[in-house]
Amino acid sequence: MHPSLESYVLLSALLFVIGFFGVLLRSNTLVIYMSLELMLVAATLALVAFSQYNGTIDGDVFVFFILTVAAAEVAVGLAIIVALFRRKQTILVSDLDSLKN
Amino acid sequence: MDLKTLPIDSPDARIAVAVLLIPLISAAVIALALRRRGGIAAAISVLAAAAVAVGALQLALAGGRFQASVEWLRFGSFSISLGIRFDDLAALMLSIVGIVGLCVHVFSLTYMADDSAKARYFAGLSVFMFSMIGIVLAENLFMIFVFWELVGFSSYLLINHWFERPAAAAAAKKAFIVNRVGDLGFLLGIVACYWLQGTVSLGELAARAAAGSLIYSRAVPLLLFCGAVGKSAQLPLQVWLPDAMEGPSPVSALIHAATMVAAGIYMLCRIHVLMVPEALNVIAWVGTFTALYAAVCAIPQRDIKKVLAYSTVSQLGYMVAAFGLGRGGAGEGAAMFHLTTHAFFKALLFLGAGSVIYGCHHEQDIFKMGGLRSRMPLTFWTFTIGVAAIIGFPGLAGFFSKDAILALAFENNRAIFALLALTAVLTGFYMVRLWKIVFLGACQSDQAKHAHEGGIALVLPLLALAVLAVLGGYRGLYPHDVFAGVLAEVPEAEGSLQTFLLIASILIVIIGAGAALAFYRPPASGISEDSLERASPGLFGALVVWQQSFDRIYGYYVAKIQQRFAILLNYVDIVGISGIAVRGVAGIAEMAGMGARKVHTGRVSTYVYWFLAGVVVLWAFAAGILSLQR
Numbered sequence: 137m138h139p140s141l142e143s144y145v146l147l148s149a150l151l152f153v154i155g156f157f158g159v160l161l162r163s164n165t166l167v168i169y170m171s172l173e174l175m176l177v178a179a180t181l182a183l184v185a186f187s188q189y190n191g192t193i194d195g196d197v198f199v200f201f202i203l204t205v206a207a208a209e210v211a212v213g214l215a216i217i218v219a220l221f222r223r224k225q226t227i228l229v230s231d232l233d234s235l236k237n
Numbered sequence: 238m239d240l241k242t243l244p245i246d247s248p249d250a251r252i253a254v255a256v257l258l259i260p261l262i263s264a265a266v267i268a269l270a271l272r273r274r275g276g277i278a279a280a281i282s283v284l285a286a287a288a289v290a291v292g293a294l295q296l297a298l299a300g301g302r303f304q305a306s307v308e309w310l311r312f313g314s315f316s317i318s319l320g321i322r323f324d325d326l327a328a329l330m331l332s333i334v335g336i337v338g339l340c341v342h343v344f345s346l347t348y349m350a351d352d353s354a355k356a357r358y359f360a361g362l363s364v365f366m367f368s369m370i371g372i373v374l375a376e377n378l379f380m381i382f383v384f385w386e387l388v389g390f391s392s393y394l395l396i397n398h399w400f401e402r403p404a405a406a407a408a409a410k411k412a413f414i415v416n417r418v419g420d421l422g423f424l425l426g427i428v429a430c431y432w433l434q435g436t437v438s439l440g441e442l443a444a445r446a447a448a449g450s451l452i453y454s455r456a457v458p459l460l461l462f463c464g465a466v467g468k469s470a471q472l473p474l475q476v477w478l479p480d481a482m483e484g485p486s487p488v489s490a491l492i493h494a495a496t497m498v499a500a501g502i503y504m505l506c507r508i509h510v511l512m513v514p515e516a517l518n519v520i521a522w523v524g525t526f527t528a529l530y531a532a533v534c535a536i537p538q539r540d541i542k543k544v545l546a547y548s549t550v551s552q553l554g555y556m557v558a559a560f561g562l563g564r565g566g567a568g569e570g571a572a573m574f575h576l577t578t579h580a581f582f583k584a585l586l587f588l589g590a591g592s593v594i595y596g597c598h599h600e601q602d603i604f605k606m607g608g609l610r611s612r613m614p615l616t617f618w619t620f621t622i623g624v625a626a627i628i629g630f631p632g633l634a635g636f637f638s639k640d641a642i643l644a645l646a647f648e649n650n651r652a653i654f655a656l657l658a659l660t661a662v663l664t665g666f667y668m669v670r671l672w673k674i675v676f677l678g679a680c681q682s683d684q685a686k687h688a689h690e691g692g693i694a695l696v697l698p699l700l701a702l703a704v705l706a707v708l709g710g711y712r713g714l715y716p717h718d719v720f721a722g723v724l725a726e727v728p729e730a731e732g733s734l735q736t737f738l739l740i741a742s743i744l745i746v747i748i749g750a751g752a753a754l755a756f757y758r759p760p761a762s763g764i765s766e767d768s769l770e771r772a773s774p775g776l777f778g779a780l781v782v783w784q785q786s787f788d789r790i791y792g793y794y795v796a797k798i799q800q801r802f803a804i805l806l807n808y809v810d811i812v813g814i815s816g817i818a819v820r821g822v823a824g825i826a827e828m829a830g831m832g833a834r835k836v837h838t839g840r841v842s843t844y845v846y847w848f849l850a851g852v853v854v855l856w857a858f859a860a861g862i863l864s865l866q867r
Contacts, residue, residue: 161842229841
């Protein structure tokens with residue numbers, strides 16, 4: 137027997153919340169980045185679940201696009217983090233306050 | 238007593254002005270030109286002190302009694318004059334300041350010889366002499382206030398002489414701030430006096446009192462008394478004086494024992510015509526409680542100067558009580574008589590303590606001394622005279638002046654008499670304790686073993702003051718009745734009362750001194766511990782708590798109440814008054830800007846929180862929980 141839609145949505149919400157609080161509370165940029173990815177994955181999980189429940193492929197198509205964009209985004213984001221570290225010798229967001237002054 | 242009014246350029250007035258200005262000139266020369274020449278600075282300062290002493294005695298013994306003034310400021314009908322009022326009271330005080338000042342200056346020559354900031358020290362002494370003589374000679378309350386603040390300033394300078402010690406810096410600040418509290422009352426009193434009487438000239442006030450046209454009020458004398466409470470270290474502002482012992486010993490002798498702290502009593506005597514019975518009653522009780530409180534505080538002290546400091550507070554309480562008890566001149570007479578003898582024997586005791594400290598290489602703990610009798614014989618004998626004088630040993634200065642106060646108390650208020658007699662017993666107890674632990678028994682430390690008498694400059698002032706501490710009580714010896722205006726008023730018991738008081742005061746000495754002699758063993762070698770602490774730790778601890786109670790209460794009040802209130806007021810001031818009320822729209826805009834700036838921390842995490850808040854608000858609108866339409 138397949139798990140019900142509710143359990144998929146619940147897992148997805150849980151993952152999303154974990155990712156969200158990771159972004160809010162962690163200070164290491166890499167961990168924040170991973171948390172962001174977690175939120176993205178949570179959203180794709182929900183899409184796949186809905187797609188299967190409805191018996192259509194609309195959600196699966198979305199997921200393909202999201203994964204493609206996410207891969208590109210990871211490449212850009214990691215490059216930014218590496219550049220940041222080269223410049224500031226830190227990846228802690230608490231030290232990155234050059235938006236002020 | 239009528240005073241001649243002289244022009245300011247008459248010979249006597251010129252001497253008085255010279256006596257006032259010589260120390261100022263000395264201080265100015267040292268401060269401007271001789272900061273690095275300690276030796277020359279010391280010589281100039283001592284010469285100035287000698288000139289002051291000579292001039293003061295010349296004026297007091299041979300000069301007339303006069304007043305002289307010149308106008309200083311005039312605004313319409315309001316004018317302030319600078320003037321000199323030289324009556325018997327001022328003559329007596331000026332002589333004390335001159336003599337004790339000279340002794341202390343000479344003593345300082347050796348005591349401060351190796352100090353790295355000798356010039357600053359002697360300049361400070363000179364500034365003090367100038368300010369103190371200013372108080373003594375001042376003709377009106379405004380002038381007294383100006384010089385009053387100046388002695389406070391010089392006292393600050395000299396307590397703070399070793400400013401690299403945190404304790405000295407804190408003590409100087411404390412002395413200054415506590416005095417400020419009293420001075421606020423003093424200033425209000427002067428203003429109230431002017432408002433009520435239309436004048437603050439002492440001569441004018443005395444003339445009006447004689448003519449019966451003085452307006453009496455309770456507020457004016459009590460407000461003026463606040464100044465004396467601060468300067469003369471009365472309850473509840475006594476906390477600064479024991480701490481002021483952080484200054485060099487000669488400074489303690491001159492400023493914090495003999496002269497400046499006595500200025501409060503002197504000022505009260507200057508304004509005695511304003512007094513009303515209710516105010517005098519308050520003053521008497523304040524003095525009595527101070528005397529008793531400080532005498533109890535002195536018992537558990539370990540520091541030689543702290544014992545003397547509390548004894549000073551106690552004796553000042555005596556004088557204030559005497560002033561408060563007197564009606565029609567007797568109080569002034571008794572207070573000034575005790576002030577005089579106290580100035581001599583307390584300066585002697587402090588200089589003796591300085592000599593001991595100097596001999597023991599700056600050791601101040603009495604339980605590390607012991608056995609100094611054979612090592613410092615001259616200091617021992619002069620200190621003994623000082624102790625005998627302060628406990629009222631028959632025949633010495635303190636005996637007569639204390640008796641006068643007790644007689645006054647016995648006639649006017651039996652309760653105060655009982656408390657003052659108890660204080661006298663305690664005085665005998667703690668002074669003999671000090672004397673015995675320091676000078677008798679065996680040496681407690683290497684410093685004491687190698688103690689030695691200082692040079693001639695240390696010993697000569699001790700000898701001079703010892704002579705005065707013996708003879709100061711015999712009023713018949715003061716030449717030609719020059720201080721009759723004050724000392725003739727000293728109350729004397731007669732008949733059976735005299736016999737009773739004589740027996741009482743001898744009993745006081747026997748009980749107080751005898752108890753200490755019997756209780757405190759002469760320190761054996763190696764045992765350096767308070768006998769009382771060993772015999773009864775509970776009582777000893779209670780005494781220490783008693784002694785620290787005021788400091789604790791004030792510390793709590795300042796840190797927990799006043800500081801918080803001040804922060805609140807500061808906030809109200811910045812936001813309410815200077816932000817909105819004064820600058821209006823500009824202030825509001827600026828504060829909005831300040832608030833907006835606070836939001837922009839430059840940190841990503843903060844922005845994420847704002848983002849979260851934004852999402853929540855957006856969601857609330859979308860879900861219909863928030864709505865712009867009703």
